[in-house]
Amino acid sequence: MPSRAAIRMKHPSFSVSVTTASQLHDAVDRLLPLLRADASHASAARAIAAAVASFRPPSTLLSNRILHLLSSHPATLPDAVALLASLPSTDVCSYNTLVAALGCSSRGLASARALFDRMPRRDHFSWSAVISAHARHGQPRAALAIYRRMLREPGSAGADNEFTASSALAAATAARIHLRETREAGAWSNDKEQGRGFMLCRECACAHVFQGMPKPDLVSWTAMISGYAQNGQPDEALHYFDMLLRSGFRPDHVTFVGVLSACAHAGLVDKGLGIFHSIKDEYGIEHTADHYACVIDLLSRSGLFERAEEMIDTMSVKPNKFLWASLLGGCRIHKNVRLAKWAAEALFEIEPENPATYVTLANIYASVASSWIEAGTRVHVFLVGDKLHPQAEEIYALLKKLYLKMREEGYVADTGFVLHDVEDEQKQQDIGYHSERLAVAFGIIATPKGAPIKVFKNLRICGDCHTTIKLISKIVQREIIVRDSNRFHHFKNGSCSCRDFW
DNA sequence: CTAAACCTAC
Structure with a gap:
């Protein structure tokens, strides 16, 4: 007999009426992006969570989906933590979801680590999540120590895969940890990896590793594009973007950050603007603040300040610090004092503690002293x-x-x-x-x-x-x-x- | 259901 529950809920932003598990899954799918974007959907998520708790018989799969939902916004992350503690049955995925989510949140590292240490069983997801959590929080040495612990731990042989190795490598290079340790992490690719390949972090962007991958996915393509863009090879970056399109992938919003920054560094104004417009017109993706930041970078690096100014005045999302920093950087190159003041004032509001803004502004003033x-x-x-x-x-x-x-x-x-x-x-x-x-x-x-x-x-x-x-x-x-x-x-x-x- | 990719002036 199929599991059933009668769930009816109505919120200003979200209403749902479901009786079967699959309908509930669909509801979670719809609510997830809404909650990610806006905390006002938190109460809707909590209501669904309460409904699932009354689901009979209890389903671990459904509970895990709810954990995923609640973990997707900082406002409901504590609800997820509480839910995990109260669930009658859990599996390794339940824990993984929370370790990953806590590891991404700004003050969740300690809780992620504590939860990881408490887990009854760990798989490669668990290790990968906890390693990258430490790397993300500026603790690459701890990340590597965990990676080594994983290699030693009995029964974790299968955990040493492309994701955990990649997380460890990223940690090593992010902190410029010595080559010896980097090699240690990289040993995986030499010893065990034959033709499968794994994704390297952007600092060691190695095309040949990418080419060894049997089926690079969108994330791998995007990593290559960003890697080339950041390492001063915009032509290669754009080449990979073309190949990505020819492979039939649909680029996502992160891909476009890499592509646009490649155009900015290469000074390809028309190409960059064309791609910027295609994001919405061709791919139906809403422009993010990061996309605008890249285009402002492109325009102001090229000295096209009228167009940059007009775009900032008319853009549909709030300019972020990257946008203002890009504008300030362009003003430094082209000695534009008026817009530099505007950008610096905006940055003083957003991050008054950042000394770089003061330094750059002082340099711009100094550079126009005559x-x-x-x-x-x-x-x-x-x-x-x-x-x-x-x-x-x-x-x-x-x-x-x-x-x-x-x-x-x-x-x-x-x-x-x-x-x-x-x-x-x-x-x-x-x-x-x-x-x-x-x-x-x-x-x-x-x-x-x-x-x-x-x-x-x-x-x-x-x-x-x-x-x-x-x-x-x-x-x-x-x-x-x-x-x-x-x-x-x-x-x-x-x-x-x-x-x-x- | 869970992991990996995101432009920034000094």
Whole structure:
């Protein structure tokens, strides 16, 4: 006799009336995506859960589906935990569902681990879930330790498969753990894997492993596309996207994140926009905030700020931090101060604790600081490190020559004045070509010998430029006057009128 | 029923 239950429930958002197990399964299928997207469906999920509890005879399969449903949103995850504890009969899947869900939730690692340790029996799903949970929570060493424990544990031989090995490998590379350990995890592929292949994490994107897979699925294809996009091979990424389409797969929303980011890195504006529109028009997938972030990345990297701005103003979902960070990054490349301020303000709201926003904004301001000098009837403007001036080659050569002489006299650049959060060598590079130095060098070249060199700057002169220009005034025996935002500096024969106090 | 893929400025 088939199991039956009379379930009738009506919610503002979800109503259902079912009597058979299969109808109940269908109801769960319909409710699952709704609950995932919106916690307001939590009460509907709880009502179905209560109905299933009265199902006779009790069905472990149905209970597991309910566990899955309740686990799919943080709001109902505690209900799932409570349900598991109260179920009259469970199996390994019941536990796996919760270990996986807790492992994905932001504060669930300890509970996932505790549940895993309590499990009466474990299969490869259990191990895979608990390994990747640790990797996801920034504990790759713990993840690897569990992987090793699995290899040692009696009766877990079958658990060492492509998923657990892949989880362990991802953990190893995510934390740049030493090769020895990585090899250990990777040994699986060499020893046992003959022609089956498993998916490697994106850092070690190895096409030949992918090619060894008998039946790569959508996730494997997407991993390859994202892997190539992130490793600077956008053409390969797009090639794999074409092959994916020819293999008859329907790309999902994650696939498109990889494809769009490949277009962004390759500067393929039209191609990227075409694909962006196809997401909705051709594949019927709603644009996610991540898709918009990729397109804003694409547009602002290419300097197309009007179109980026218009898209942000009219887009159907709320811009996320990735979108604003992409815009800010584009503004840094193209020195767009106005939009950089807009993006930075939005980021300050979303993640005020992230120092990168402050650093980047400061760098953008620094990069537009300019110095200028009159020569003849023209004003010549310089930005830090810019080579736009027709005599740039001559200017840089002169500075190089001056620096050699200064170094002979024991001068060492004081990079403490550089705001940029960059490597030391880069700091030396940057500070060596601050705009006032370019202007001074040009002045030496372009003005008559003996005449004072008058340079203007829209920010305060930095301490290292101050030292350098003092030394230059001595080496070239010229008077140099720098009018910064604060005051005049008269450099003459190695010293300054401000007596190093300003 | 459960595992693996997701763009970010320094």
